[in-house]
Amino acid sequence: MGNDATIPLNRRRFVALSGTGLAATVVGTEFQTQTAHAAFTSDPFQLGSATGDPTTDSVVLWTRLAPNPTAADAGMTGQPSQINVGWRLARTYEDVRDNVNTLYSGTVIARSDQHWSVHVDVKTATGGGPLQPGTQYWYVFSIPDTSYRTWIGSTRTAPSATADVQVNFAVISCQSAATDTAANNGTSYWHGYDHLQDNPVDFMVQLGDNIYREGHVNTVPPRYCASLADYRQRWGWYLSRAALQRCRRSYPTYSVIDDHEVANDFNGAEIPNNYGTGSAGDTALNQLNWGLQAYWENMPVRGPAPVAPTGSDKKRMSIEKSSLQWGRHLNLVLWDCRQDRTDPDTATNPTMLGAAQVSRTISTIQNSTSTWTVIGTTSPLSTYWAAIGSDGQPVPAGRANWNAYPVERERITGALRARLDQHNGFNPVIISGDVHCPFASKVVQRTDPADRSFVATEFCGPSMSSYSGVNWTSRLNANPAIFAWMGLRDDTSGRSPQPQPLKGYLRCAANGSTFYSNYLVTHQTNVATGTVTSQWRSRTAVGTIGAVGY
Missing domain, CATH: 2.60.40.380 (Purple acid phosphatase-like, N-terminal)
Known part of the structure; x- marks a missing residue:
């Protein structure tokens, strides 16, 4: 690449x-x-x-x-x-x-x-x-x-803001360590890390789901995490993998959380600030506090341990990376999509990022002078539909993605459109994860299926190992803006009734003329000796949206 x-x-x-x-x-x-x-x-x-x-x-x-x-x-x-x-x-x-x-x-x-x-x-x-x-x-x-x-x-360390150097980095997400099947004790093998440890990068970007709180007979501990001790033990089990350790000690990491470090699909802003609101509220508050604490204890992140503000029992920590400069050619933004997130079905003005983070993002879009401005999001910014319904209209792919937050999404995509219209060397790229399906797409400004006002190129990375039982073929047919779909393989492990997308990691590089992507994947996460290969490599030239395979 x-x-x-x-x-x-x-x-x-x-x-x-x-x-x-x-x-x-x-x-x-x-x-x-x-x-x-x-x-x-x-x-x-x-x-x-x-x-x-x-x-x-x-x-x-x-x-x-x-x-x-x-x-x-x-x-x-x-x-x-x-x-x-x-x-x-x-x-x-x-x-x-x-x-x-x-x-x-x-x-x-x-x-x-x-x-x-x-x-x-x-x-x-x-x-x-x-x-x-x-x-x-x-x-x-x-x-x-x-x-x-x-x-x-x-x-x-990062190069100076004027350094004319190519940057090389890996994008990783969704690394479930085991499923509840009997074969190999359900182990999900992380062959992407085996490949990465032998192919150096400047840094890794971890877009969440470092661990999974959910548990079963094949996890350690063998249950859902239900205490701080459980979360800590789960992290210890995950971090015991040798290839992961080699990568962590050899390449610096920029990381954010998604939901599974805390609890599936949690909306941080909906969790009560204090104990005593009832069993459900107290449980959600415990999960947030324990999940954030264990994440901080096990990741090489800057800043203090999570702390609750005065008068609150609800911990917070600094997760968002608002503008990371790596030489002349990369300005990297990593979103915290969880701590200020509200329920899109019940909130008056639903938000995924919170007003302050949106404002910082728009400021970066307006003022970035790097060749490439790259935004990392745990949920794809591209319109992402589950299927085409009987009425010919797209069916939403759940309520956990950006389609459920159209007003906030269009504030961001509108800022991208306005900066592009200035024709002053602005080149936006989105990197994402979460959906366990690698693809490349053009990001449209509005969620209207007919919209063809493209505002960025998006590269959604594969999961390192995590499975999903959805109908991926229907999703491909429902998303015309996806121009590169990284293939499906019949699952032979007994873990899923559906053909599964390939697993692994996304490798990126950026210089003064080109943004490169390389999907390094395998279909063998259920066996110890899987092989990682390049499924699709692409180039995006400055001044263009989209990518050309090579």
Whole structure:
């Protein structure tokens, strides 16, 4: 796919992926004296490490202590409520491996009330400082005065806003870990991560459904998550996958939530602010608070843990990414489609984003100077219908997508139309997920099926593994704006009565002339040795809407 199709694995990146260098021992002399003594009898870094939210001068480093991640207590029973964790960052892999020429280092406290998770914002952390734009760094976590440490990881900062560089990134969503079928204990294999770990990118974009709250006999725990402990255990089970860990420790991540991190199809604004409104309200409030807390504990995100405002029991956290600049050619917006969302059937003026987020998005559309302005949404912005009815009119595909929010949608698409009409080098692209079906389409301004006023090109990524039992053939026939449909395969695993779309991830690249997309997919998520192949590659030239396969 363009210039990134054959990116070689350089030696340092290969070493980070393969994990060599573990035998080196941290002696603890760089770290502050340990005041909370943990007595680990096995490696507490079973969940590895990760980085996220890179800027031009900082990045967030993450790890979580969990000797037994899939156990109800993560193997932490009897440990202190506060444990010192050392971190170190350098400019080369060898400097981290050999414990020389450290750029920054420090000690941070892992606390039991945050499930012993650690978030280090390098620029502002004690012992840290500013980083250089567009630079690769290497890092490691350790337990001071022990030999326990993470694999050496790599990360990178965003290039300066004037840097003329191509950006390469992966788009991922909807990674159910298991179904309730008997074969292979229902395991859903994430072959997309197997492919991604060997084909480097600058960063990953995670568009939600990192985990699924829903549970059954094949999940850990074997039930729907019904407590904070359940959500934490579910995250530990998900993050135990080796290929996912390799990708997280090698590429920084920008992420948002969708619904399944909390509860299916939840509307955040409809959840009561305080306990005591009744059983349903209290349950929804618990699910939101637990889901947000567990998401924060397990993702490399910038900002404090979720907190309830004064007078409220309802937690909030910073999820939206309003304008992420990656060099001259990419301005990335990632929407929070859940915390301020209202019910489209009952709200007077239903909203998916909330007024403030819509205003920030429109401001970015009006003022972006990047070659490509890319908006990430957990639900496709394209008009997306389920089927054509007997009256010849399209049938809505549920109430969870943008068709159910036409007024707010047209504020955004109207802003896209107005900016395009200025003819000043504005090139909008939408990336999305959620529907478990990879496609490419032209986004129309209005939800009217006859509308042909195109305002953006959309690339909806495949689910990493999640299934759906809908009639995909009917959906294809109902959506004429979809110009590339990534194929259906008969499901042979017994998991679905319907032919299933292909699974995997979307790979994108952008430079001063072209936006590239590459759908890397498989139909073998039910077996351990699936093969990922390129189903469709495309180019979108500046000044055009749509894409041309190649």
